[in-house]
Structure formats: structure tokens, C-alpha cells
Amino acid sequence: MKFKIILPIIFAGVMTVGARADETADTLSDMYEMYETVGQFCDGISDRISQVSGISKVNTAVTATGTVAAGGALYAGIKKSQTDTEIDELTKKLCDLGGCNQKNIEQMSNEEFFNNIMPVLVRIIEIENLRNKIAEKQDESKRLGNWRTGLLAGTVGTNVASAIISGLNKDQSDLIQQVTACNAAVAKLRDAHNSALANGISPIENPIMQTFASTIKRCGTLNTDDVEKIEKRMTVVMGTSIAGAAIGAVGTGTSIAANTDAVRNDDTDAGKKKEKTLNTIANVAAGANVATGLVETGFNISLISLTKDLMRSAQECEGTL
Secondary structure (H helix, E strand, O other), rough: OHHHHHHHHHHHHHHHHHHHHHHHHHHHHHHHHHHHHHHHHHHHHHHHHHHHHHHHHHHHHHHHEEEEEEHHHHHHHHHHHHHHHHHHHHHHHHHHHOOOHHHHHHHOHHHHHOOHHHHHHHHHHHHHHHHHHHHHHHHHHHHHHHHHHHHHHHHHHHHHHHHHHHHHHOOOOOHHHHHHHHHHHHHHHHHHHHHHHHHHOOOOOOOOHHHHHHHHHOOOOOOOHHHHHHHHHHHHHHHHHHHHHHHHHHHHHHHHHHOOHHHHHOOOHHHHHHHHHHHHHOOOOOEEEEHHHHHHHHHHHHHHHHHHHHHHHHHHHHOOO
């Protein structure tokens, strides 16, 4: 009688174990399909982010070059203004000595000339020295003005290039969609993994569970907000670059006008005031371009840092797939 009781129990246990093994196999099979889906959506994200990083590095070099050029233009402009002030001071001394009007000396009588030969000779030498200094300073001022114009024109080019680079690459909607799909696939695998653990599927008896756990841990760190930051920062760089290009264009045109012979050689009060105003505007434009260049470069550097962190997370994820 005992055998009649025990045997059905044994057969029932075997059937239960077999059914449970089949259920576990089915669960793991479904989870493996989810794991493969994670691979389809998450693989390749690091390459996309690497492209953004490369673009940011190129743009950083471009904007940094523009910032240096703007700084050079500002330096040249300030130096030119200082030189022009020195020219005004030397010209005043020249006029005080009578050198503004050559006839003051030429119209002196012989008696006046011989009675004052030494003072006059000294004054003539001083006048000639002053004239030579003024000529040198005028050449220096002209040269500095040309440098400022050239450097400002260079900032226009770098800002236009930066605006184009940022504009073409600021749309990261494809990357955002891929990260979103990756996160959704990881979330589905995580839910299935938690359910399997709750149902007693052991990671020790089923090592594939450890692979799933590693993938969930390393692929769950990507955030679409971080990817959206790429778009926002590139938009800022693009806008700032456009503004910098406009400022640089105004500064270049003003610098050209300030350095023309017509403006430089106008010794009237109105002419001097016009030259000073034009020089001030050109210098302000150069200073503004330094500011915009620093903003652009700063945001590009922050993009490099951001993409570096994102790429590291993506590569860790891809390493488990």
C-alpha cells in the first residue's frame, strides 16, 4: 500500500520539476530576446557621441582662434589710439616751435637770423627731429590700423565658420531617439529580470542572468536630458557666433574707414573727432568679439566634457552587449 501512495507523489514531483525547468527556459529565452533588443538600440551610441565630441573640438579650435584674433585686434586698436595721442602731443610741440608753418623761419630777416643763429639752429634741429618722430608714429599708427582691420576680418571668418558648424550639428534628435529607445529596452529587460528573480530563477544556476544584470547596470545610465544639453549648448554657440560675426563685420568696416588717408589727414577739429570716434567704435567691436569668443569657446569646452562623460557611459554599456 505504501508504494501505491509514494509512487504518485514521486511522479508528481518529477512532473513539477520538469514543468518548472521548461518555464525557466522560456523565461530566459524571452529575456535573451530583450537583451538582443537592447543591443540593437544601444549599440553605436558611442560612435554618434564621438562625432559630436570631434565637432566640438574642431569648433573649440575655431572659436579660440577667433578669440585670439579679436584680442590682437583690440591690442592693435589700443596701441593705435596711444600712438595717435603721441602724434597729437608731438604735433603740438612742433607747432609751439613754429614748425607748423615753415614760413615762420623762412621769412625771418638776415639780421634776425644771424642775431639768433644758435637758438634758430637748435630750433630747426628740434623741428626736424619732431617731424621725423611724427612721421614714424604716423607709419606705426597706419600699420596698427591695418593689423586691427585684418584681425577683425579674421574674427568674422571664424565666427561664420563656428555658426555653420554649430548650426549643422545642433539637431541631435536622432541621437535622442536612439537613447530613448535604448533606455526603454533596458527598462523592459530590468522588469523581466526583477520578475525572474522574484520567481526564484537563480543567477548562480543560470549564469546568463548575470549578463543581463551587468547590461542593466551599465546601460541604464544614459540620460536624454544630457543629450538635449548638446542641442542647447550648440544653439548658444551658434547664436553667439552669429552675433560675433555681425560685430566683427561692423568693426572691420569701421576700422577700414578710420584708417583711410582722408580721415587720418583731416587736421580739423571735426576731422580729429571723427577719427577718434571711428577708432573707438572699432576697438569696442574688437573687445566685444573677445567676449563672444570666450563664450563660444567656453560652451564648446563644456560640450567636450559632456560628450566625454556620455561616451564613457555608452562604451561601458556596449562592452556588455
